[in-house]
Amino acid sequence: MDPHAQTLTQIAHGDKKALAQLYRALERPVYRFIQSRLNDPFESSDVLHDVFMEVWRSASRFEGRSKVQTWIFGIAYRKVIDLHRKRGRQDVTDELPDTADDSPDAEACVTAGQEAEHVRHCLGTLKDDHRTAISLAFYDDMTYAEIAEVAGVPEGTIKTRIFHAKKLLLRCLSGRVQRGVPA
Amino acid sequence: MTRDEIIALLPFLANDTLTGEERAEVEAAEVEDAEMQAELAALRAIRNTMQTEQGYSPGEMGLGRLMREVEAEAPAAIRPRATPRWAWQAVAAALLAVVVGQAVFLSRAPDDPGGFTLAGADAAFTIAVRPDTTEEALRALLLDAGVEIVGGPSALGLYQLATIEGVTNEQAIAILSASDIVESLEVPDD
Numbered sequence: 001m002d003p004h005a006q007t008l009t010q011i012a013h014g015d016k017k018a019l020a021q022l023y024r025a026l027e028r029p030v031y032r033f034i035q036s037r038l039n040d041p042f043e044s045s046d047v048l049h050d051v052f053m054e055v056w057r058s059a060s061r062f063e064g065r066s067k068v069q070t071w072i073f074g075i076a077y078r079k080v081i082d083l084h085r086k087r088g089r090q091d092v093t094d095e096l097p098d099t100a101d102d103s104p105d106a107e108a109c110v111t112a113g114q115e116a117e118h119v120r121h122c123l124g125t126l127k128d129d130h131r132t133a134i135s136l137a138f139y140d141d142m143t144y145a146e147i148a149e150v151a152g153v154p155e156g157t158i159k160t161r162i163f164h165a166k167k168l169l170l171r172c173l174s175g176r177v178q179r180g181v182p183a
Numbered sequence: 184m185t186r187d188e189i190i191a192l193l194p195f196l197a198n199d200t201l202t203g204e205e206r207a208e209v210e211a212a213e214v215e216d217a218e219m220q221a222e223l224a225a226l227r228a229i230r231n232t233m234q235t236e237q238g239y240s241p242g243e244m245g246l247g248r249l250m251r252e253v254e255a256e257a258p259a260a261i262r263p264r265a266t267p268r269w270a271w272q273a274v275a276a277a278l279l280a281v282v283v284g285q286a287v288f289l290s291r292a293p294d295d296p297g298g299f300t301l302a303g304a305d306a307a308f309t310i311a312v313r314p315d316t317t318e319e320a321l322r323a324l325l326l327d328a329g330v331e332i333v334g335g336p337s338a339l340g341l342y343q344l345a346t347i348e349g350v351t352n353e354q355a356i357a358i359l360s361a362s363d364i365v366e367s368l369e370v371p372d373d
Binding site: 016024028031045056116139144159160163166 | 249
């Protein structure tokens with residue numbers, strides 16, 4: 001049972017209190033998702049605002065084929081892409097970090113994985129598609145099927161993205177610990 | 184599943200969203216593979232770190248901004264299709280009038296002394312009513328507005344109406360346009 005389905009139905013009928021209720025329930029995770037891709041709190045706030053305005057305007061068009069949360073993350077996903085296109089932004093990250101180690105040190109990965117600064121830095125080195133997949137999996141505990149819905153791609157694509165994103169993330173974390181980068 | 188496919192699913196074992204046979208297969212492989220166990224431990228550490236991160240969010244300030252904009256456009260949001268529907272029905276009514284007019288012109292012989300008169304030829308206005316309108320409600324509205332049906336309903340659900348004696352167009356229009364069951368009201372240009 002989708003916990004937000006009833007609320008969205010009320011929004012479709014013009015219930016502003018229901019909109020406020022849905023905003024309070026999902027504002028934080030949706031904002032965090034947007035911020036993980038834009039890394040700009042002001043821009044992220046504007047996109048969050050646009051996302052919930054679109055929820056208000058198009059709630060009646062929700063077809064119930066996914067969870068409400070997944071639908072809203074999908075709106076946020078597309079809005080960030082639109083913003084990137086508008087700005088002509090190029091993804092220049094996702095290169096291998098400056099360590100050529102193919103098999104990252106397991107212990108170092110666990111150690112670095114416990115440090116927010118290391119994790120934040122290494123997430124920032126991933127390109128948008130990879131960062132999105134990891135963010136949705138670990139910030140929001142989504143299944144790979146849900147991530148595929150948000151991004152509008154086949155499930156196999158998400159598995160591939162996760163496979164590569166995880167590899168790059170672990171190499172980056174391991175590299176920072178081995179090089180003694182302070183957390 | 185291949186080893187790579189299983190490794191690709193480790194993040195979903197870490198976030199506890201794998202289910203059924205897929206979960207059983209990944210767990211079985213992980214138990215026997217030290218490298219996978221180490222990777223799973225690292226992924227769980229990363230997830231825990233991300234989950235406990237306390238970041239800023241617009242919160243109530245963002246909600247205030249949202250509600251201000253919603254208030255500003257609330258009527259449009261609640262009845263988003265009113266204008267287009269009226270526009271389409273007006274276009275449909277105009278097209279219908281052209282088609283009917285041509286049919287009447289072509290079917291009348293020049294020396295036809297009287298022939299037939301098309302019902303609705305002197306219609307004062309065309310209306311469309313809500314699809315769930317009952318005959319009783321429509322009848323009550325027509326009586327109240329002092330109009331009678333002189334044409335329709337057409338395939339598009341349009342009724343052509345004329346006022347009865349003693350009722351002005353303005354009086355009828357005032358009642359028809361205030362009615363909940365009327366979806367569109369078209370007054371032809373003279």
